[in-house]
Amino acid sequence: xxxxxxxxxxxxxxxFAVPGHARAVLQAAEAAGxxxxxxxRSGERPFDAQVLVAWAAPMTSTLGVVATVPASKAHxxxxxRALSAVDFLAAGRTGWSVVPExxxxxxxxxxxxxxxxxxxxxGSDTLILDKTSGRYLDASKVKASNYKGAFFxxxxxxNAMRPPLGHPLLVVDxxxxxxxxxxDIALVSDGTAAPQATKRxxxxxxxxxxxxxxxxxxxxxxxxxxxxxxxxxxxxxxIGARLASLLAPRPAGDLRARLGLPIPSTASNQPGGAVIxxxx
Amino acid sequence: MMQNQIHLWAFLQGIGFFPTGWKHERxxxxxxxxxxxxxxxxxxxxxxxxxxxxxxxxxxxxGAGGRAPERLAMPTLDPVTLLTAMAAVTKHIGxxxxxxxxxxxxxxxxxxxxxxxxxTGGRSGWNIVTTAHPDTAPNFGETELPPKDARYRNxxxxxxxxxxxxxxxxxxxxxxxxxxxxxxxxxxxxDGRDFAARTAEAIFCPAATxxxxxxxxxxxxxxxxxxxxxxxxxxxxxxLSCVLGGTEEEARAEHTATLDLADDALxxxxxxxxxxxxxTGFDPLGQIPVDEILAKTLLPQGDVARSIVPGAExxxxxxxxxxxxxxxxxxxxxxxxxxxxxxxxxxxxxxAGACDGFTLQPxxxxxxxxxxxxxxxxxxxARGRLRTDYPGATLRETLGLxxxxxxxx
Numbered sequence: 071x072x073x074x075x076x077x078x079x080x081x082x083x084x085x086f087a088v089p090g091h092a093r094a095v096l097q098a099a100e101a102a103g104x105x106x107x108x109x110x111r112s113g114e115r116p117f118d119a120q121v122l123v124a125w126a127a128p129m130t131s132t133l134g135v136v137a138t139v140p141a142s143k144a145h146x147x148x149x150x151r152a153l154s155a156v157d158f159l160a161a162g163r164t165g166w167s168v169v170p171e172x173x174x175x176x177x178x179x180x181x182x183x184x185x186x187x188x189x190x191x192x193g194s195d196t197l198i199l200d201k202t203s204g205r206y207l208d209a210s211k212v213k214a215s216n217y218k219g220a221f222f223x224x225x226x227x228x229n230a231m232r233p234p235l236g237h238p239l240l241v242v243d244x245x246x247x248x249x250x251x252x253x254d255i256a257l258v259s260d261g262t263a264a265p266q267a268t269k270r271x272x273x274x275x276x277x278x279x280x281x282x283x284x285x286x287x288x289x290x291x292x293x294x295x296x297x298x299x300x301x302x303x304x305x306x307x308x309i310g311a312r313l314a315s316l317l318a319p320r321p322a323g324d325l326r327a328r329l330g331l332p333i334p335s336t337a338s339n340q341p342g343g344a345v346i347x348x349x350x
Numbered sequence: 351m352m353q354n355q356i357h358l359w360a361f362l363q364g365i366g367f368f369p370t371g372w373k374h375e376r377x378x379x380x381x382x383x384x385x386x387x388x389x390x391x392x393x394x395x396x397x398x399x400x401x402x403x404x405x406x407x408x409x410x411x412x413g414a415g416g417r418a419p420e421r422l423a424m425p426t427l428d429p430v431t432l433l434t435a436m437a438a439v440t441k442h443i444g445x446x447x448x449x450x451x452x453x454x455x456x457x458x459x460x461x462x463x464x465x466x467x468x469x470t471g472g473r474s475g476w477n478i479v480t481t482a483h484p485d486t487a488p489n490f491g492e493t494e495l496p497p498k499d500a501r502y503r504n505x506x507x508x509x510x511x512x513x514x515x516x517x518x519x520x521x522x523x524x525x526x527x528x529x530x531x532x533x534x535x536x537x538x539x540x541d542g543r544d545f546a547a548r549t550a551e552a553i554f555c556p557a558a559t560x561x562x563x564x565x566x567x568x569x570x571x572x573x574x575x576x577x578x579x580x581x582x583x584x585x586x587x588x589x590l591s592c593v594l595g596g597t598e599e600e601a602r603a604e605h606t607a608t609l610d611l612a613d614d615a616l617x618x619x620x621x622x623x624x625x626x627x628x629x630t631g632f633d634p635l636g637q638i639p640v641d642e643i644l645a646k647t648l649l650p651q652g653d654v655a656r657s658i659v660p661g662a663e664x665x666x667x668x669x670x671x672x673x674x675x676x677x678x679x680x681x682x683x684x685x686x687x688x689x690x691x692x693x694x695x696x697x698x699x700x701x702a703g704a705c706d707g708f709t710l711q712p713x714x715x716x717x718x719x720x721x722x723x724x725x726x727x728x729x730x731x732a733r734g735r736l737r738t739d740y741p742g743a744t745l746r747e748t749l750g751l752x753x754x755x756x757x758x759x
Contacts, residue, residue, distance in 0.1 A: 087468040088524050089438075118465035124434040125469045128385050143458055147409065147489045148428075155431035159385045192425075199380055201373045204421050204613055212411070212418035225488035227411040227418065229425045231383070346383045 074329055075287050075316040076255070076294025078106035078271050079309070081302045082114035087122065095302045096129045102310025103317045105329060106239075106255075110138035111298065112169040112246035120144075120152045127160035134325045136165035136241055139181065141248075142173035146184035146217075150228050154189065157233035162324025162343060165239035165254070169246055178248040180219035182240065186337060187215035188224060192232035194342040199349060235326055236333045236343040242267060252334035257296045268331055269293040276305045280313050287316065354700050356735045357707025357749065359446070359552075359587050360395045363406040365423045366714035367591040367684075369620050369676055370611035372423040376717030379423060385435065391716050392436035395443055398723035399737050401585075401748050402444030402475060403436060404534075404554075404709065405429035409453055410485035415628030415646065421616040422623070430462060437470040444745030446475030446534055446552075451505040453481060453490050459508065460515035463531045467516075472527025472744035477534040478549065480505050484626065484648035502541045509533070509549055528746050529754040547573035550584060551751055554709050556681035557588035563704025585749055589682040590696075590708040594689055594721050601686045608713060609677050617672035624675070625654055634669025638662040682711065689725035696726075697735055 079099065085091040086109065099107045109119035109126075119137040126135045137156070139149055149166075157164040170178045193211030200206075215226040242253040242265045256267035264270060271294045272286065278295060286292045295313070299305050320328040324343070333341055365372040365379050372379040381387030395403050405426075412424040433445035447466070449459065459476075467474040480501035487494050496504070516530040535550035537543060546553050553570060557563035566588070571581035593608065595601030612620075614634040622629045626648040632639055640655075640662045647654045661671045685692050699705050712718025730736035741747050746754070 084524060087465050089469055089471055092469065117468070118461045121430060121434050121462060121465040122469060124431040125438045127435050128389065128438045143455070143461070145453070145458075145490065148454070148458075151428040152431050155427035156435075158383045158427065159388070159431070159435045161385070197380075197383075199372075201375075201377075201379075204373060204611075204616060206372065206379065206421055206423055207418070209413075209418040209420045212413075214416060223488075223491035228489075229408055229411045230427060231425055344383075346380050349378070349380050 072318050073293070074105070074318060074320060076106065076269060076271055076329055077104045077309075077313060077317060078108065078255075078257070078294060079104055079297040079299050079302070079306065080108040080111045081299050082110050082116060083300075083302060084116040086302075087117040089125075092122065092125065093129060095306070096126055096133065098303055098306040100130055100133050102306045103314070104133060104306070104310070105294070105320075106134040106136055106165060106241075108136040108138065108165075108167060108241065112138070112171055112243055115140060115169070120149070120156070123156050123164060124152075124159065127156055127163070130160070130163070132163075132320070134163050134165055134239065134329075135160060136167055136239065139166055139168050140173070141168050141170050141178035141181050144181065146181050146188065146222050147224055147228060149181065150185040150188040151230040153185070153238050154228075154230035154233045157235055157238055158231070162234035162326070164233070164235065165241050165325070167241040167243060168248055169243070170248060171246070174221070177221045179250055180221045182248070182250055183219055184217045184222040184224050186237055187217040188226050188228035188230075189232050189237055190339050191215045191227040192344070194232055194236065194340055194344050196232070196344070197347055199347045232344040234343040235324055236338055236340070239325060239331065240337075245273070252336040254331050254334065268334060269329070271296040273298065276309060280316065283313065284316055354735065355737065356696055356700050356730060357585055357587065358398065358400040358736070359402050359404055359707065359709040360400050360719065361404045361406065361589065361709050361711045362391060362715065362719070363426060363429075364715075366718055367682075367711040368608055368713050369422055369616065370608055371714030371718075373611040374608060374714040374717065377714040378716060381716065382427065387716070388432060388436050389439045391719060392440045392443065394716065394719055394723050396440050398727040399731075399740065400443060401707070402446045402745060403433065404446040404477060405432055405448060406477075407448040407479070408483060408486070409450060409481055409489060410483050412623055414622040414626055417628045417630065419619040419623060421619050430466060434466055434469060437473060442473070442740040442743070442748065444473045444475055444532065444748055445470055446477050446532070448477040448479055450479050450481040451508040452496065452501050453486065456508050456511035456515060460512045460519065463512070464516055464519045464526060467526045467528060467531050468524055472746070474528070475532035475534050475552070475745055477536065477554075478505060478509060479536065498539070499541060502545055505545060506548070528744050532745050532749065532751075543570060543573055546570065547579070548577050552585040552587055552749065555586065555588050557704065558681055558683050560699050560702055560704045563588050563699055564702060567703060567705060583751060585706040587707050587709045588705050589711050590685060591682055591711040591713055592685040592692055592718070592722065593713055594687070594692065594725060596688065598687050598691070601688065605686045612673065612676055614669035614672065617676045618669065620676045621672040625649065625658070629668065629672075632668055634672070635667050638666065638668050638671055689729055692726050693729040693733065696730065697733065700735070
């Protein structure tokens, strides 16, 4: 497939928790061709992004919705459950970004490890749903992860399925990085060390030059751009119009298929996401 | 205002009230993993003019002794997520999520429900639970649950602190339309009832008979008055499941057929879960392994002994005992009959003071909810006992409660 130029933005306006405004922003992001909308960012989380991605799921059809998760004000058992549910409702269009925000060193990484272990406690082919044989699932595919980290000890299995994406896309912000070397997406700034990730998005201002971005994309320095918005309703259409020439049609499918992002082989003991059997 | 209006809540966790419900021909077990199912049932409940949709919750995976069941519907997806998504596809219906005070900090709860309250436009509710299942503790780095009285003491503090945080959020804006979520409770013990009386604006309870409903509601209302609150500010909503038919005989046949969808293996998995002891390796035709169960269960041994010893002394085989156990309706009212009879029963309970309304637990989903909304709701509306439109925008208005009420924790 053609390598996609990934278009991403973050919103952290308190008004995004109000339905009328949130609806307008989500529609603007989809209309402008954005691939990812991150709710909140490090140091600016005026809402619980895990709740708002749930509301966004039925409001959108192609946009990837990314929840910021505060490492010190969340628990991996709850996070794994919430993001699993959102990923089902959004049919595989979710991401998450654990923000340290001054949490003790290692806590954000522990959050990532624990949630991944819980998602991996369910096989992608666990569900059977056969009314005739009476088998709802294959119990041999459900395992206690017995995760033991420095901050979180989580036995499992989690009371939630493996998500359709396997794991939601993990986004790491280079300006408040966590020590994970197999993230899906890194948000990087010029002149700072970039976190390891499958795709790198350059953090730019709303007036970033399309020709410059195209050049760096062609040179494979970057895989796309990330905009830190402060007036989303005005900025989203402007950015979309200016960068329209960079945006090629995406293949159908979930967010990993659209953006060419398999689960990092180090991140999971299985490559696929949950499959829900079709019932005749 | 209509006389003795009946409030309706829909309890929609999983695929229905009956453990066999997912196997019913009109059940959609795959639906609970797709948004279109939640859109369908949320709009159906709104069409039936329900006050609210409630999802229960557990913080452990189903099973016993480390084995997941193969024949019971699981897992349970996160209720706040499901309900918030349902808010996006509805306009009026309230959305009540079950969340634990033992395994969430007040800050986490305040942020979660404060955001839910804003994005739902004032339709959020919190079913406050303290979490009672022993398998939960290891998911949060602990070996065992705190004792019950400590859990309730903590719950009082957590709710009070969360209310302070919501007041701050409301002042800072954007406003919380109801000030805070509607507070809901389901405790049965004296500790639980006292907590509910101080805190809750709506209460679930099991009530198998009209007398049990009258007793519970009378007791709760006197406890509410005892802490200086108005008993009319609390909605008491006993659980109600149903199997409907064109005639009583048809309904009975349908009830039997639904229960008969269970085989021994399903019933034994259900019993294993209920007793916290894996019995799937035992012969269904053999004796109930009482000593094994009492040695392995994580539940209070006395409670477990009371439920199994009488059967064991009669020599009931394990499979038969499990089948009977599963057929027992867990203390809830299971109505079997015609839609007219069901409406009559509901009106009788309401007029007798046995409830303010009902928490409907459809026997399987979505067929059970479709039947109730299509067949019973129009009768209640025609008799002037169920609203035909919503009175306002927020859940508090829907419940007929003051726009805002401060907690007296």
